[in-house]
């Protein structure tokens with residue numbers, strides 16, 4: 388999409404994002420997929436401290452170049468794992484997220500998937516992650532337009548962060 392076609396959308400009352408994907412894009416998470424839970428998850432500072440309410444940070448997280456992530460770990464099963472047999476520390480055997488299922492909470496980075504957040508000239512831009520286009524089973528499978536439901540993907544905490552970009556990976 389060219390910059391001329393970017394749309395500004397208001398979310399959470401008065402916060403604006405620049406949308407860089409096709410407004411007709413639809414998404415509905417497919418339960419059996421779990422592809423995005425095969426990875427280590429970027430933890431913003433606020434998430435890091437909230438996670439401490441639910442888990443041992445020393446067991447569940449790892450730091451790389453000053454950034455905190457949820458660990459990946461080998462899982463003793465064939466389902467819901469990446470090709471190397473690993474997945475997110477919190478991905479349960481049944482394919483559900485332990486944090487979401489048991490505490491009704493998950494890190495902001497998990498909410499944004501399959502979108503990607505970047506910052507240009509002080510504005511939050513939202514696009515679809517390249518890898519999500521390839522691996523996320525939830526794109527184009529429902530009539531739920533992403534652009535109409537942006538608040539579900541973009542937690543308010545993003546506007547409180549010095550750097551809300553989601554590109555950092557473990």
Ligand code: SF4
Nearest residue numbers: 416420421423523525
């Ligand atoms: S990759 Fe997409 S469809 Fe699969 S679990 Fe993640 S958000 Fe859902």
Ligand code: SF4
Nearest residue numbers: 424475477478484497
């Ligand atoms: S914290 Fe939960 S939602 Fe996020 S990647 Fe891990 S299992 Fe998936």
